[in-house]
Amino acid sequence: MITMKNNNPTLKALEAEAIYIMREVVAECEKPVMLYSIGKDSSVMLHLALKAFYPEKPPFPFLHIDTTWKFHEMIEFRDRMAEKYGLEMLVYTNEDGVRQGINPFDHGAAYTDIMKTEALKQALAKYGFTAAFGGGRRDEEKSRAKERVFSFRNSAQAWEPKNQRPELWKLYNTYIHKGESIRVFPLSNWTEKDIWQYIRQEDIEIVPLYFAKVRPVVHRDGNIIMVDDDRMKLRPGEEKCHESVRFRTLGCYPLTGGIMSTADTLDDIVAETLGAVTSERTSRVIDKDGGSASMEKRKREGYF
Amino acid sequence: MDGLLRFITCGSVDDGKSTLIGHMLYDAKLIFTDQEQSLELDSKVGSRGGKVDYSLLLDGLMAEREQGITIDVAYRYFTTDKRSFIVADTPGHEEYTRNMAVGASFAELAVILVDVAHGVMIQTKRHARICALMGIKHFCFAVNKMDMLQYRKSEFIKAEREIRKLAAEIGLENVTVIPVSATEGDNVTSHSPNMPWYEGKALLPYLETVSVDEEAESVSFIMPVQRVCRPDMSFRGFEGQIESGEVRAGDELTILPSGEKACVSSILRAGEEADAAHKGEPVTITLDRDVDVSRGCVMAKGKLPHVGSLFTAQVIWMDDVPLSQGKSYLLRLGTKTLSATVMKIKYKVDADSGEWVAATRLHKNEIALCDIAASGELVFDPFKDSKALGGFLLIDRVTYQTSACGIIEHPLRRDENLTLQQTDITRELRMTQMGQKPLTIWFTGLSGSGKSTIANALEKRLYGLGRHTMLLDGDNVRMGLNKNLGFEPEDRIENIRRIAEVARLMNDAGLIVLTAFISPYDDDRKNARAIIGCESFVEIFVDTPLDVCEGRDVKGLYNKARENEIPNFTGVNSPYEVPDDAEISVSTVGRTVEECVNYIMECLWERLRI
Numbered sequence: 001m002i003t004m005k006n007n008n009p010t011l012k013a014l015e016a017e018a019i020y021i022m023r024e025v026v027a028e029c030e031k032p033v034m035l036y037s038i039g040k041d042s043s044v045m046l047h048l049a050l051k052a053f054y055p056e057k058p059p060f061p062f063l064h065i066d067t068t069w070k071f072h073e074m075i076e077f078r079d080r081m082a083e084k085y086g087l088e089m090l091v092y093t094n095e096d097g098v099r100q101g102i103n104p105f106d107h108g109a110a111y112t113d114i115m116k117t118e119a120l121k122q123a124l125a126k127y128g129f130t131a132a133f134g135g136g137r138r139d140e141e142k143s144r145a146k147e148r149v150f151s152f153r154n155s156a157q158a159w160e161p162k163n164q165r166p167e168l169w170k171l172y173n174t175y176i177h178k179g180e181s182i183r184v185f186p187l188s189n190w191t192e193k194d195i196w197q198y199i200r201q202e203d204i205e206i207v208p209l210y211f212a213k214v215r216p217v218v219h220r221d222g223n224i225i226m227v228d229d230d231r232m233k234l235r236p237g238e239e240k241c242h243e244s245v246r247f248r249t250l251g252c253y254p255l256t257g258g259i260m261s262t263a264d265t266l267d268d269i270v271a272e273t274l275g276a277v278t279s280e281r282t283s284r285v286i287d288k289d290g291g292s293a294s295m296e297k298r299k300r301e302g303y304f
Numbered sequence: 305m306d307g308l309l310r311f312i313t314c315g316s317v318d319d320g321k322s323t324l325i326g327h328m329l330y331d332a333k334l335i336f337t338d339q340e341q342s343l344e345l346d347s348k349v350g351s352r353g354g355k356v357d358y359s360l361l362l363d364g365l366m367a368e369r370e371q372g373i374t375i376d377v378a379y380r381y382f383t384t385d386k387r388s389f390i391v392a393d394t395p396g397h398e399e400y401t402r403n404m405a406v407g408a409s410f411a412e413l414a415v416i417l418v419d420v421a422h423g424v425m426i427q428t429k430r431h432a433r434i435c436a437l438m439g440i441k442h443f444c445f446a447v448n449k450m451d452m453l454q455y456r457k458s459e460f461i462k463a464e465r466e467i468r469k470l471a472a473e474i475g476l477e478n479v480t481v482i483p484v485s486a487t488e489g490d491n492v493t494s495h496s497p498n499m500p501w502y503e504g505k506a507l508l509p510y511l512e513t514v515s516v517d518e519e520a521e522s523v524s525f526i527m528p529v530q531r532v533c534r535p536d537m538s539f540r541g542f543e544g545q546i547e548s549g550e551v552r553a554g555d556e557l558t559i560l561p562s563g564e565k566a567c568v569s570s571i572l573r574a575g576e577e578a579d580a581a582h583k584g585e586p587v588t589i590t591l592d593r594d595v596d597v598s599r600g601c602v603m604a605k606g607k608l609p610h611v612g613s614l615f616t617a618q619v620i621w622m623d624d625v626p627l628s629q630g631k632s633y634l635l636r637l638g639t640k641t642l643s644a645t646v647m648k649i650k651y652k653v654d655a656d657s658g659e660w661v662a663a664t665r666l667h668k669n670e671i672a673l674c675d676i677a678a679s680g681e682l683v684f685d686p687f688k689d690s691k692a693l694g695g696f697l698l699i700d701r702v703t704y705q706t707s708a709c710g711i712i713e714h715p716l717r718r719d720e721n722l723t724l725q726q727t728d729i730t731r732e733l734r735m736t737q738m739g740q741k742p743l744t745i746w747f748t749g750l751s752g753s754g755k756s757t758i759a760n761a762l763e764k765r766l767y768g769l770g771r772h773t774m775l776l777d778g779d780n781v782r783m784g785l786n787k788n789l790g791f792e793p794e795d796r797i798e799n800i801r802r803i804a805e806v807a808r809l810m811n812d813a814g815l816i817v818l819t820a821f822i823s824p825y826d827d828d829r830k831n832a833r834a835i836i837g838c839e840s841f842v843e844i845f846v847d848t849p850l851d852v853c854e855g856r857d858v859k860g861l862y863n864k865a866r867e868n869e870i871p872n873f874t875g876v877n878s879p880y881e882v883p884d885d886a887e888i889s890v891s892t893v894g895r896t897v898e899e900c901v902n903y904i905m906e907c908l909w910e911r912l913r914i
């Protein structure tokens with residue numbers, strides 16, 4: 001049912017656009033960094049960065065915000081990629097949050113604020129990065145659909161959606177004042193389907209969690225949560241079971257719902273994605289706190 | 305690009321743009337079920353009394369939902385069996401016209417909504433004009449809210465007539481007009497039984513089949529250089545995206561603006577070795593010889609783009625701060641950024657009538673034809689020939705806002721004609737004859753800081769040394785050459801520009817020029833430096849604190865300013881921007897005039913030597 005053209009014109013155009021954007025940032029911005037979340041979008045970003053600057057290595061460091069609650073397989077994958085491509089991989093954790101014992105089970109939205117948003121802000125400030133690449137796509141969510149490719153943050157790292165800089169043709173105005181920074185989204189115009197088709201076309205390595213496998217899980221509040229380590233305490237009535245699941249997005253394991261699936265090849269995943277009836281963010285527990293505008297609120301506060 | 309259509313929706317406020325696209329996605333089953341549920345949930349608390357409000361699918365910002373309007377462009381992605389689409393849903397309010405232009409800059413086709421009851425409105429005209437300006441060649445006017453007028457053909461015909469008239473006025477080429485109801489879904493995804501008299505296609509089938517291929521495309525190779533890739537001494541490649549034509553290994557390329565030539569040794573296409581690469585592809589090119597290539601250069605083959613610094617362009621103003629003639633901006637074109645001045649606003653275009661109106665200022669959302677002078681050589685083409693080398697931004701030097709976008713109409717030949725008339729007696733010959741190096745010594749400082757006094761003493765000293773000098777100050781300039789200028793911002797800029805041009809002419813004549821003007825704004829001083837040229841320009845900041853100047857108050861001006869008798873008096877009710885790049889800074893407190901002059905002469909000594 002899926003016909004895969006070797007030379008898919010849409011993917012070619014999207015690839016060219018992303019490479020163009022990455023080169024612009026490196027040519028114009030003082031201190032760029034690539035946010036590396038280890039997910040499939042990050043894998044695509046890394047692949048594009050390798051292509052854009054070849055034979056040079058990507059001329060910027062990579063930054064991973066480690067909440068200490070990521071899937072183990074993600075951390076292994078991160079370290080392997082950094083080694084394989086000789087990347088400068090910076091890992092940052094909000095140690096204050098760790099000391100206070102902030103965790104996703106007890107602290108809900110505060111956990112995301114402290115361990116992700118705040119940690120990201122701290123890391124960007126610590127290294128003085130003026131531009132940060134992110135893998136955000138406009139098809140993910142409504143407020144993202146409104147965001148420019150070059151998205152400006154004031155000195156408090158907040159987004160001002162009502163006053164975005166006009167962005168015309170391919171002419172990106174990268175001028176900023178001291179203390180301000182830019183978030184850059186080279187994958188803005190990609191859809192989830194494009195990401196999967198590109199991963200297949202280019203044979204890009206991704207974390208095995210994306211492929212279905214029998215894993216230890218519990219069913220909680222309508223989500224399928226994987227028991228990735230013994231910090232996950234079962235609630236009364238809950239039972240650990242082994243089911244064939246895969247993940248459409250990856251993040252902190254207690255906040256990432258899997259889906260029942262037997263798709264264990266890229267072809268199967270693309271087939272499932274093409275036929276998907278729900279958007280991928282439904283499997284993220286975090287977006288649903290606070291109704292449909294919650295992502296915009298987070299972004300205004302500095303979330304990626 | 306095969307198979308993908310980028311289009312925008314625009315039109316006046318409340319003509320139903322977001323609703324139309326929302327309904328199309330909904331009917332064509334192009335949205336995910338969780339979005340559908342969230343939509344139905346939101347609609348219950350919305351303003352349509354529990355009926356589905358399709359616009360909520362697109363109006364994603366909180367402020368938009370609260371006010372029930374669209375503020376910024378929303379991009380949506382969908383695919384049918386026949387085609388993939390990216391649609392930019394743009395705001396209708398005049399206030400957000402610039403966001404509409406953002407959407408138009410990326411689109412190949414525009415769907416413009418018209419409320420059948422209101423017909424063509426000012427915003428309809430403005431949007432159609434901007435779309436055409438930004439290079440959109442295909443237009444679909446959706447005459448909306450047909451349900452409100454009982455789907456009457458006569459009402460549609462009336463609106464269509466107005467649309468055709470507008471299209472003829474602006475010169476739109478491919479125009480389709482479709483009667484629809486966005487809320488009810490008539491003629492959105494399929495032909496409506498409510499309007500059997502309409503024989504054309506419904507909107508979605510039209511979008512699926514319309515051809516937007518460019519007929520006469522340029523085949524000459526053009527690639528603006530984004531960056532030089534230099535991982536080690538053995539590799540030097542030039543990164544960029546091919547904007548037109550193709551390139552092959554062995555091709556001889558011309559590097560612009562220098563005009564140097566070199567042949568292609570190798571091509572990396574998206575990081576992989578290739579024999580050739582084509583339009584749209586990202587490449588890294590290596591050359592067979594060492595030529596001077598950096599970011600902002602353009603590699604070309606075949607018909608070469610223009611090289612020059614003067615051109616005429618249509619400008620859409622986007623900044624809250626209006627455009628002033630003579631002000632200097634950063635100009636971004638292709639991968640090149642340099643400073644540029646809008647020399648002249650030739651006329652403004654009235655959004656309603658399309659008439660040309662004389663103007664000296666341009667406000668937000670207005671369109672004008674302007675003459676622009678860049679501070680150096682630019683590689684460009686008219687926009688109609690090349691989007692990549694014909695579209696540009698103007699960026700404010702202080703706020704860094706994107707103040708305007710523009711499209712180049714044609715180069716101005718004036719500078720070439722002028723430079724052709726080279727005279728035989730050159731600046732160098734005059735310099736030798738007079739036995740001195742021409743220089744402009746630009747004094748800046750508060751009123752009463754001692755500029756004129758020191759300049760006068762310095763001139764006497766130079767005269768004593770046998771130098772040929774000329775002192776320009778308020779008295780001999782404001783009362784003669786510039787007596788038609790007031791103190792408005794445009795006039796202030798023009799005042800400094802004329803002084804700088806006169807100083808340059810006098811430098812050409814071999815003279816050492818001293819100027820003594822407050823020149824409070826950094827921008828203006830930069831502009832003067834650009835006109836006169838760095839090699840002949842020395843800025844001296846006469847550093848006297850405000851309270852000292854006010855204490856001296858030789859002309860009694862501070863007193864008057866404090867009494868509010870003089871508006872815009874520098875230091876009192878108008879700012880003085882302290883220079884941070886002045887060559888010489890001289891503090892007058894506790895120093896005699898003689899001591900100040902001695903100090904300046906010491907600093908200047910090297911610059912005065914032949």
